[in-house]
Amino acid sequence: MARERQLPQPAQLPRPSRLSRRTLLGGAAATAGAAALAGTAASPAAAATREADVVVIGAGLAGLTAARDLVAAGKSVIVLEARDRVGGRVVNLPLANGGVTEGGGEFIGPTQDRIKALADSLGVGTFATYNTGKNLLYKDGKKTAYATDGLLGSVPPIDAAGLANAAIVQATLDDLAKQIPVDAPWTAAKADEWDRQTFETWLRANAVIPSAKFLFDVACTSIFSAEPRELSFLFVLFYIAAAGNETNVGTLERLTETANGAQELRFVGGSQLVPIKLAATLGDRVVLNAPVRTIAKSGGKYVVTADGTTVTAKKVVVAVPPPIAARITYDPLLPASRDQLTQRLPMASVGKAIAIYDTPFWRADGLNGQVVSDTGVVSSTFDNSPPDASYGALMGFIEADEARKYDGASEAEVKAAVLKDYTTYFGAKAASPTSFVLQRWNNETYTRGGPVSIAAPGVLTQYGPSLRTPVGGIHWAGTETSVHWMGFMDGAVRSGERVAKEVLAVL
Ligand SMILES: Cc1cc2nc3c(=O)[nH]c(=O)nc-3n(C[C@H](O)[C@H](O)[C@H](O)COP(=O)(O)OP(=O)(O)OC[C@H]3O[C@@H](n4cnc5c(N)ncnc54)[C@H](O)[C@@H]3O)c2cc1C
Numbered sequence: 001m002a003r004e005r006q007l008p009q010p011a012q013l014p015r016p017s018r019l020s021r022r023t024l025l026g027g028a029a030a031t032a033g034a035a036a037l038a039g040t041a042a043s044p045a046a047a048a049t050r051e052a053d054v055v056v057i058g059a060g061l062a063g064l065t066a067a068r069d070l071v072a073a074g075k076s077v078i079v080l081e082a083r084d085r086v087g088g089r090v091v092n093l094p095l096a097n098g099g100v101t102e103g104g105g106e107f108i109g110p111t112q113d114r115i116k117a118l119a120d121s122l123g124v125g126t127f128a129t130y131n132t133g134k135n136l137l138y139k140d141g142k143k144t145a146y147a148t149d150g151l152l153g154s155v156p157p158i159d160a161a162g163l164a165n166a167a168i169v170q171a172t173l174d175d176l177a178k179q180i181p182v183d184a185p186w187t188a189a190k191a192d193e194w195d196r197q198t199f200e201t202w203l204r205a206n207a208v209i210p211s212a213k214f215l216f217d218v219a220c221t222s223i224f225s226a227e228p229r230e231l232s233f234l235f236v237l238f239y240i241a242a243a244g245n246e247t248n249v250g251t252l253e254r255l256t257e258t259a260n261g262a263q264e265l266r267f268v269g270g271s272q273l274v275p276i277k278l279a280a281t282l283g284d285r286v287v288l289n290a291p292v293r294t295i296a297k298s299g300g301k302y303v304v305t306a307d308g309t310t311v312t313a314k315k316v317v318v319a320v321p322p323p324i325a326a327r328i329t330y331d332p333l334l335p336a337s338r339d340q341l342t343q344r345l346p347m348a349s350v351g352k353a354i355a356i357y358d359t360p361f362w363r364a365d366g367l368n369g370q371v372v373s374d375t376g377v378v379s380s381t382f383d384n385s386p387p388d389a390s391y392g393a394l395m396g397f398i399e400a401d402e403a404r405k406y407d408g409a410s411e412a413e414v415k416a417a418v419l420k421d422y423t424t425y426f427g428a429k430a431a432s433p434t435s436f437v438l439q440r441w442n443n444e445t446y447t448r449g450g451p452v453s454i455a456a457p458g459v460l461t462q463y464g465p466s467l468r469t470p471v472g473g474i475h476w477a478g479t480e481t482s483v484h485w486m487g488f489m490d491g492a493v494r495s496g497e498r499v500a501k502e503v504l505a506v507l
Helices: 027-037 061-072 113-120 160-177 197-207 211-224 233-241 252-256 273-285 337-342 362-367 401-405 411-425 459-466 490-504
Strands: 048-057 077-080 092-093 100-102 126-128 135-140 142-146 265-267 294-298 301-304 309-318 327-333 348-358 366-375 378-384 394-401 437-440 474-476
Touching: 027 366, 027 459, 048 061, 048 301, 061 077, 061 113, 061 273, 061 490, 077 273, 077 309, 092 401, 100 348, 100 394, 113 273, 113 490, 135 411, 142 211, 160 197, 160 211, 160 252, 197 211, 197 233, 211 233, 211 378, 211 394, 233 252, 294 309, 309 490, 337 459, 348 401, 348 411, 362 394, 362 411, 366 411, 378 411, 394 401, 394 411, 401 411, 411 437, 474 490
Parallel strands: 048 077, 048 309, 135 366, 294 327, 309 474
Antiparallel strands: 092 100, 126 265, 135 142, 294 301, 301 309, 348 394, 348 437, 366 378, 378 394
């Protein structure tokens, strides 16, 4: 579903009028932008031509952060954004009850310092993800509620042999991840060995008890929205290593946990408030409805052509996911290594389904709304209710094989499948939400999947160095280029900060 075209901004947010097309698109560009919105091509004659030190492509957290830092350093900047909104993989979806829910990036946690600092600077507060009560394990057709404050934390109660095996596997993964240099995983001593196998191959050799394998399969789809067979083992170790900051090496636990983990906090008013407020500080430097089609070098400059707007700039920052960056035409051609890299970093497959209820009724049953399941279109859920619990929201991830299975299904079909799962997990009351919101990233024109690009065997060792290496005056940003919290909002912000420094050093 192309949400970016369908959804107005939630009523209680700074209205898009504050970032309105009138403000953001001057004169001819506005006409062209409107034409693009209506699905018609803007005529080249109507295109506005602007000039800047730097043109940034993509108004997600990465592009906006880069623009903020470049502007702070006194440079002129224009941000070209394809959608009619900012935020990219971070989007607030309005609810019929006047509330808001999040269709993309949502949670933050410890060591995600840069997104937290950005939100603080913009006055966007956080609150704790609801985590009181028991988790649910649904396995082999049986439902088990379990406490998460025991010795095992949130590890589901599987058999003792499986738990022992899982503990060893987890410790091994964390140990191996410590051997990964996050800025160049392809240089790890065993990079070649690890990049020759999938996570599935490694798990089959190490998670030998089926219940332990089940735990890592679920962890894998929850973290990457990809199946273990899709991922290079080196990539998985890098992702674990990157789940930390400069002083805390990443751990698997930090990726999977709610308390003390990546799912610990949420943003008051919804995560998209962060890019919306950030874009507001940039004013008419941000141009919406401007999908970039070509980046051409001309003399010592770059001519970046978007629908409705052409920008001439000394430097270009491309802050879009790698496979989406590959859809832009480059003149001259990019080096083969860079192009082949982007051919090999597909987006994973993800959707989010949020069912809204009058109350978070599961809380009265002693449940925290978090499920781990071995079946269903949704096998992982969270309580996404607002901080005042004025209504209930159950959010479920639709991931990997399940997401692909439902890509072509109607919204009604997905809704029926999701509510069947929610009813299995939370009882009959879950069958009748007051409203239902679905966000399918695989079908979004300017993202085509999520939450992140993934690497199969052979990609990092053969092409990794091209991830961040600038090509002439073209510099690469986006969460996929971050050495910490790659794949997360924090990684996006870090990449924007890094690329701004990189560009300032050569401007
Ligand atoms: C379902 C889902 C759940 C997630 N959950 C979390 C979470 O809980 N916590 C967390 O930290 N992260 C989460 N993430 C990941 C997080 O949202 C991303 O890592 C982050 O938002 C990426 O930001 P970015 O700026 O790098 O890229 P993007 O947000 O993808 O921004 C790229 C921008 O470029 C634009 N664009 C694309 N092509 C063009 C073009 N040709 N011309 C102009 N503009 C273009 C896009 O429209 C977009 O606005 C989740 C993501 C998804 C999809």
